Amino acid sequence: MDNYDGLVNFFSNDSNDTGYPKVIDENVVLCKKSDVVQFGAAFLPAFYYANFLVSLVGNGLVLCIIYKYEKLSxxxxxxxxxxxxxxxIFASSLPFWAVYHKSEWIFGRGLCKLVGSCYSIxxxxxxxxxxxxxxxxYLAVVHAITAAQLRxxxxxxxxxxxxxxxxxxASIKDIVLHDVMDGGEGLLCEMTGYHQKFLTKWELFGYYQQFFxxxxxxxxxxxxxYTRITIRIMFTRMREKCRAVKLIFVIVFTFFICWTPYNIVILLKAIKTSFGDQNDCSNTLDYALYVTxxxxxxxxxxxxxxxxxxxxxxxxxxxxxxxKRIPCLKIDVARLSTTSKTTSIRSPNTDY
Structure with a gap:
């Protein structure tokens, strides 16, 4: 997590009274990030808790449906x-990061590494x-016959x-390097324990790994x-091929709109770290990273x-x-069941 990104520029293996590594003063530039930290404390916990609840309910429902009506065959x-x-696994880390943004890391070294690992993996x-x-x-639709034996x-x-x-x-660096340290105004769970140049190289590696x-x-x-799937569907006699193409567009558009802004910011941060002015303390990318x-x-x-x-x-x-809870829905279930069977007969090699 880049919760306190840029707050400190050098971490020492020496310990203070808390027993954690401490931040020491070297001939480096320290950028004030108090505004960014306050922004994160005000807005991020609510997002993390909401994402956690949505994931718990939604994925729990999917698991329930798979267990009751589907098979793992x-x-x-x-x-x-x-x-x-x-x-x-990813969502399980969000409540911990929510508490962290609100105050400090209160869960100890073991959970720092465990939560960092769950987040990354x-x-x-x-x-x-x-x-x-x-x-x-793509295999199921475009290469249905040849892929039948493979799938x-x-x-x-x-x-x-x-x-x-x-x-x-790909998550080893987060598993190994994450540790608790004393940030002066509270305990931090960040990459620490090594010289700053070493940590910066791993940070850059993480940025480029994420982007590419x-x-x-x-x-x-x-x-x-999905381009090949769309072309294949358009040249078939599927009765609902327009609906299938619309669904493909929704999938690709949602994927693009959710992931692109975040990864562009990641790339910009990598470029700034690699080639930018190290004395530049602009917070623009930090705010953009929190939002995207x-x-x-x-x-x-x-x-x-x-x-x-x-x-x-x-x-x-x-x-x-x-x-089972709302009897009036039984008619709709019967209707959808008939439609689903009809569609499956006409387009056996698609999931649409």
Missing amino acids: TVTNIFLLNLVISDL GFNSSILFLTLMSFDR RPAYAFMSSIIIWVFSIL LFFLVPLAIVLYC RNFAYLYCCISPVFYTFLGKKFQNHFLTLLS
């Missing part, structure tokens, strides 16, 4: 379950599973394991896959719900679940 459901797990794996699901839809549960499980291993490896590996590559894959990051966080928290309820089958399951 399909590739799509295996990927969806992994996406839900990754988003819940969940955030990274979420975008990778979304990309994998887009690629899987088996074993393929889904192996792909998921690779995603988890890759996400953990977890944004540019996934965006290119998503755009390519929340859109990316929100997308991570709701993406399983978003992907799930775009499909008629899951809408039907949801109404079936509600009909």
Whole structure:
């Protein structure tokens, strides 16, 4: 987390009375970030708590529907379950960061590393599973015949394991470097314990890794896959192909609008750190990071719900679940069930 980004420029391994590393005064420029910190304390906790609750309710509902009405024998459901797990892991870190922004880190060293790890692993794996699901839809629609043998549960499980291993490896720097330190006015949970030049290099690595590996590559894959899917659908006799194209547009547009601003700010911060004036204490990028990051966080928290309820089958399951509580919905459930069966017969290789 970049909660106190720029507040301190050098961290020492020496300890003070608290037993934590302390900030020491060297011949470096210290930028005043009190306004940014106050902005974060005022607005971010509410966003984090809201994202956490939305994720808990939405992903819990998806898990309930999978458990009651679906089976883990399909590739799509295996990927969806992994996406839900990754988003819940990420969302579990948000209440801790909310308290941190409001005051200071009060949870100790162990939870500092654990929460930092959950945040990073969940955030990274979420975008990778979304990309994998887009690629899987591309295989199912564009290469339906040749991919029929490939798209088996074993393929889904192996792909998921690779995603988890890759996400953990990409998060090692956060797991290792995150620690609690005394910031003078409270305890911080940040990358610390090493010389500032070393930490700056890892910070830059994290910026470029986020922009290229977890944004540019996934965006290119998503755009390519859904462009090919759209072309394939337009040349079929699907009765509801206009609806399918609209859904694809919504998926791509939402992905782009939620992730692009945050990653552009990440790239600008990397450029500023690499080539900018080190005496420049402008807070513009810090404010921009706080705002744009929340859109990316929100997308991570709701993406399983978003992907799930775009499909008629899951809408039907949801109404079936509600009909047990609200009897008047039973008619709609029957109607949707008939429509879903008809659509599945006419377009067996799509999820739309």
